[in-house]
Amino acid sequence: METTHNIVKNEIIQKGLDNAMSYQDFRELVKELSKTGGATGNEQSAALVGYTKINESRMKRWDKTLKVSENDTKAIQDFKGDITWLVIAESWCGDAAHVMPVMNKVTQLNENINLRVVLRDDNDALMNMFLTNGGKSIPKLIMIDNTTGEVVNTFGPRPKTATKLVADYKEEHGVLTPEFKESLQTWYNLNKGQSTISDLIGLLKA
Numbered sequence: 001m002e003t004t005h006n007i008v009k010n011e012i013i014q015k016g017l018d019n020a021m022s023y024q025d026f027r028e029l030v031k032e033l034s035k036t037g038g039a040t041g042n043e044q045s046a047a048l049v050g051y052t053k054i055n056e057s058r059m060k061r062w063d064k065t066l067k068v069s070e071n072d073t074k075a076i077q078d079f080k081g082d083i084t085w086l087v088i089a090e091s092w093c094g095d096a097a098h099v100m101p102v103m104n105k106v107t108q109l110n111e112n113i114n115l116r117v118v119l120r121d122d123n124d125a126l127m128n129m130f131l132t133n134g135g136k137s138i139p140k141l142i143m144i145d146n147t148t149g150e151v152v153n154t155f156g157p158r159p160k161t162a163t164k165l166v167a168d169y170k171e172e173h174g175v176l177t178p179e180f181k182e183s184l185q186t187w188y189n190l191n192k193g194q195s196t197i198s199d200l201i202g203l204l205k206a
């Protein structure tokens with residue numbers, strides 16, 4: 001018999017799914033906001049508007065240039081489950097701009113994976129269920145088994161290699177400086193999405 005906690009949890013996840021949009025709709029939203037000078041989320045600032053504009057350019061580039069190796073393509077296509085990747089994001093999130101095009105590319109290679117996107121600030125209860133070290137870090141991927149409705153895994157906000165880079169820097173310096181954030185963007189560009197692909201394949205094999 002389901003506990004009250006599980007029922008509430010399932011209802012929150014279902015509400016997130018009901019609120020969700022496709023990756024293509026998310027891209028159209030970011031593109032429109034980058035033109036009109038806006039950003040998603042409760043907070044509006046010149047900085048977030050600027051990040052949204054940068055992210056539109058980043059995602060457009062990754063959507064066009066991201067490559068998946070033959071071995072990785074086979075590993076993705078070998079997955080036989082039936083799942084939804086529900087991703088919590090916002091237009092201004094730098095990590096989302098690098099990671100979400102990879103998620104989309106993976107789902108394009110396997111029709112058994114359904115990619116859906118929700119905005120963090122519009123889905124606070126859902127975000128609070130999937131915190132990272134107590135914080136509302138995004139993007140956060142929630143992997144849901146469509147047959148049972150169970151959450152079987154999560155990913156985010158960054159691939160493991162980038163997560164370690166951030167953790168090591170924080171341990172040494174206490175905070176993430178603008179210089180480090182710039183170096184993290186450089187890492188994403190040099191890595192070309194390959195660490196994210198590897199981690200997402202790991203989710204499928206778990």
